[in-house]
Amino acid sequence: MAAGTHVLVVGYGNVLRGDDGVGQEVAEAIWLQRDRLPGLARARVIWVTQLTPELALDVSDAGLAVFVDAACDGRPVGSVSVEVLPGPSVEPADKCGAEPGGPAVVAEGGRLSSGAGCWQDVSAAGLLRLAAELFGRAPVGVMVTVSVACTGAGEGLSPLVSAAVPRAVAAVRMAIAASLRRDGGARPLSGARPAAGGRGA
Amino acid sequence: MSEIIIEPVTRIEGHAKITIFLDDAGEVRDAHFHVTQVRGFERIAQGRPVHEMPSLMARICGICPVSHLVASAKACDEVLGVSVPPVAVRLRRVINLAQIVQSHALSFFHLSSPDLLLGFDSDPAARNITGVAEHAPELARDGIALRKFGQQIIERLGGKRVHPAWVVPGGVSAPLQPDQRDAILATIPDARARAIRALNWFKANLADWAEEAARFGSFPSLYMGLVHETGNAAYSDGELRIVDQRGKRLLDGGDPKRYEEYFGESVEPWSYLKSTYYKPMGYPEGIYRVGPLARLNVVDQLGTEAADQELAEYRARLGRYPNSSFHYHWARLIEIVHCIDMVEELLADPDILGSDVRARAAINRTEGVGVSEAPRGTLFHHYKVDQDGIVQWVNLVIATGHNNLAMNRSVAQVAKHYVKGADVREGALNRVEAVIRTYDPCLSCSTHAVGQMPMEVDIVDPDGAVVRRLSRDGG
Numbered sequence: 001m002a003a004g005t006h007v008l009v010v011g012y013g014n015v016l017r018g019d020d021g022v023g024q025e026v027a028e029a030i031w032l033q034r035d036r037l038p039g040l041a042r043a044r045v046i047w048v049t050q051l052t053p054e055l056a057l058d059v060s061d062a063g064l065a066v067f068v069d070a071a072c073d074g075r076p077v078g079s080v081s082v083e084v085l086p087g088p089s090v091e092p093a094d095k096c097g098a099e100p101g102g103p104a105v106v107a108e109g110g111r112l113s114s115g116a117g118c119w120q121d122v123s124a125a126g127l128l129r130l131a132a133e134l135f136g137r138a139p140v141g142v143m144v145t146v147s148v149a150c151t152g153a154g155e156g157l158s159p160l161v162s163a164a165v166p167r168a169v170a171a172v173r174m175a176i177a178a179s180l181r182r183d184g185g186a187r188p189l190s191g192a193r194p195a196a197g198g199r200g201a
Numbered sequence: 202m203s204e205i206i207i208e209p210v211t212r213i214e215g216h217a218k219i220t221i222f223l224d225d226a227g228e229v230r231d232a233h234f235h236v237t238q239v240r241g242f243e244r245i246a247q248g249r250p251v252h253e254m255p256s257l258m259a260r261i262c263g264i265c266p267v268s269h270l271v272a273s274a275k276a277c278d279e280v281l282g283v284s285v286p287p288v289a290v291r292l293r294r295v296i297n298l299a300q301i302v303q304s305h306a307l308s309f310f311h312l313s314s315p316d317l318l319l320g321f322d323s324d325p326a327a328r329n330i331t332g333v334a335e336h337a338p339e340l341a342r343d344g345i346a347l348r349k350f351g352q353q354i355i356e357r358l359g360g361k362r363v364h365p366a367w368v369v370p371g372g373v374s375a376p377l378q379p380d381q382r383d384a385i386l387a388t389i390p391d392a393r394a395r396a397i398r399a400l401n402w403f404k405a406n407l408a409d410w411a412e413e414a415a416r417f418g419s420f421p422s423l424y425m426g427l428v429h430e431t432g433n434a435a436y437s438d439g440e441l442r443i444v445d446q447r448g449k450r451l452l453d454g455g456d457p458k459r460y461e462e463y464f465g466e467s468v469e470p471w472s473y474l475k476s477t478y479y480k481p482m483g484y485p486e487g488i489y490r491v492g493p494l495a496r497l498n499v500v501d502q503l504g505t506e507a508a509d510q511e512l513a514e515y516r517a518r519l520g521r522y523p524n525s526s527f528h529y530h531w532a533r534l535i536e537i538v539h540c541i542d543m544v545e546e547l548l549a550d551p552d553i554l555g556s557d558v559r560a561r562a563a564i565n566r567t568e569g570v571g572v573s574e575a576p577r578g579t580l581f582h583h584y585k586v587d588q589d590g591i592v593q594w595v596n597l598v599i600a601t602g603h604n605n606l607a608m609n610r611s612v613a614q615v616a617k618h619y620v621k622g623a624d625v626r627e628g629a630l631n632r633v634e635a636v637i638r639t640y641d642p643c644l645s646c647s648t649h650a651v652g653q654m655p656m657e658v659d660i661v662d663p664d665g666a667v668v669r670r671l672s673r674d675g676g
Contacts, residue, residue, distance in 0.1 A: 053311060053330050054345045054352070126331060133334040134342050 007043040008062035013070050019148035019161045023068040026168040039176040059127050060135035064179045067124040071145035078160035080167045085141035088132035142175045227622030232613040236474035243595040251590045259364050267300035268575035270368040272582040277370030279569025283560035289372030294437045296358050298540040303351025304576035305533045308641040310344020322628030343395040350392040357381045372559035389545045396537045416618045417636045418526030418611030421446035423489035424498040432501030436574040442499045457572035476605040491578025491603040493532035498522050508539035529639040564590040575600050601642040611636045
């Protein structure tokens with residue numbers, strides 16, 4: 001990890017939509033355990049209902065950004081998946097990381113709360129791009145997802161998803177540990193110029 | 202007669218649709234702005250202890266919960282019969298001003314600037330904050346920073362950005378600490394510089410939007426807002442002032458508690474949003490507007506130097522009483538500057554750190570009315586309770602309700618100019634939506650994160666059959 005950078009963990013989803021809130025649950029669990037979990041003591045942990053453009057500022061300050069979300073991806077409920085997000089120089093199908101005209105509740109690889117609307121909310125990949133575009137710097141982004149089934153109105157996680165929370169926490173820890181081993185750190189955008197008023201890479 | 206339906210309307214807070222009615226010749230005959238969701242808070246609150254009301258009512262909205270907190274707490278103050286300590290009055294002002302800054306920043310930079318920067322006819326796939334970031338990163342950075350500025354003040358005072366519980370009946374729950382004050386004051390110069398920069402960008406480009414300014418809700422109406430005795434803008438207290446398009450004061454020094462004497466509320470079968478009207482003029486002639494455009498029309502001056510300089514230029518270029526809803530944008534930016542100035546002014550007073558911030562009392566009255574200026578306009582909370590303080594009846598008159606008649610007239614005006622028959626360009630439909638965005642209506646809000654928000658236009662023949670369907674991504 002580059003000097004002066006830190007790990008940012010962002011758990012997001014709607015806690016009033018059952019399993020959709022698992023991202024927030026995982027982030028809160030990490031926050032409560034941060035002093036006991038190697039690699040997390042200096043992590044910045046945020047849990048929010050949705051990703052919004054202003055998070056680009058927090059993301060740009062990080063060396064590694066781990067996003068935690070629910071996924072409706074057809075995998076067994078409670079499955080935990082980890083994927084490294086494409087760097088901001090990689091252009092997706094549309095600039096917000098959403099499938100234009102796609103199904104109403106599934107966007108960006110089946111994740112539920114990725115904010116396909118683009119107006120107030122953005123996807124994790126979109127945040128990395130915004131951070132790069134606006135502040136000249138974007139961290140390595142990792143997405144941890146928990147496969148879910150119940151996203152109707154209501155509070156609380158279903159048993160299988162609740163049981164997956166510790167595994168998701170472990171996945172976040174592993175992602176951080178792998179990043180530390182790689183010493184990937186904050187990566188400057190190739191060819192990107194630090195914008196006026198922003199942070200140079 | 203045919204209909205064009207736009208559903209949902211995008212880049213607003215909540216869900217709505219627009220129906221455009223065509224006559225047999227294919228010309229636009231009328232248009233309706235429908236609010237299709239039921240809020241239900243007026244019933245949900247019945248049976249709850251009145252002390253719960255501020256926190257409960259704040260849940261109405263995830264964008265402007267503070268405005269509901271303030272109006273609700275003021276209604277509760279009335280029920281308790283307390284005199285709120287002066288320090289708490291000022292602290293409530295600070296948090297409400299911060300709320301207005303962050304909400305205005307969301308409205309202008311995130312929701313409306315894509316149209317202004319990229320063009321109303323530009324590619325809808327790029328017409329969003331990401332597109333703004335690509336083409337004008339400084340503007341996008343300023344929007345993000347100003348929103349964060351307001352949110353951080355709310356978080357520092359209330360403990361969290363959304364739904365803070367710090368504003369309570371009788372005052373606020375904790376005094377301001379010196380380190381909190383200093384941290385906020387340190388962010389003021391940067392925020393002010395960003396707001397001024399955005400204002401300069403807007404003013405420099407105003408001529409480019411002359412056509413929209415002439416068509417976007419450009420008609421005479423009444424205007425209402427809260428004003429201090431000095432004639433300065435008031436956001437958390439003050440008295441009601443209503444002026445007409447020539448500045449004649451139809452109401453001055455109006456007591457917000459008597460709002461029912463001033464306004465009537467009409468219900469239309471095609472919308473869950475009530476239409477509020479100025480009672481002496483009747484429905485629908487008593488059309489009036491609230492929010493930034495109206496507030497700048499009703500005040501004598503804003504009350505801070507930088508903001509009043511901007512107000513002077515605004516009036517010099519647009520006239521003393523601008524009547525196009527397009528100018529909500531400019532007014533909104535001026536208010537951001539003013540609110541930043543006011544936060545600084547309030548926090549610079551050493552008395553703001555006083556520890557007497559809450560008055561406590563049992564139930565002393567069975568009725569209370571609270572008012573505040575929400576970002577979108579004047580907000581009333583009216584409660585009736587029993588002797589034990591259990592809520593029996595609630596009436597909420599929200600800014601978007603005040604503006605409902607004007608929004609409907611604006612949609613019709615834009616549709617009549619830009620929509621001709623069934624062959625409708627996307628840019629024309631975007632303008633129909635964009636005029637709604639000038640009002641920054643708040644219809645439900647908060648956490649509707651999921652889903653692509655397509656815009657569909659159905660053209661329906663007199664028998665109800667869809668003869669043509671258009672959408673943003675397919676057309």
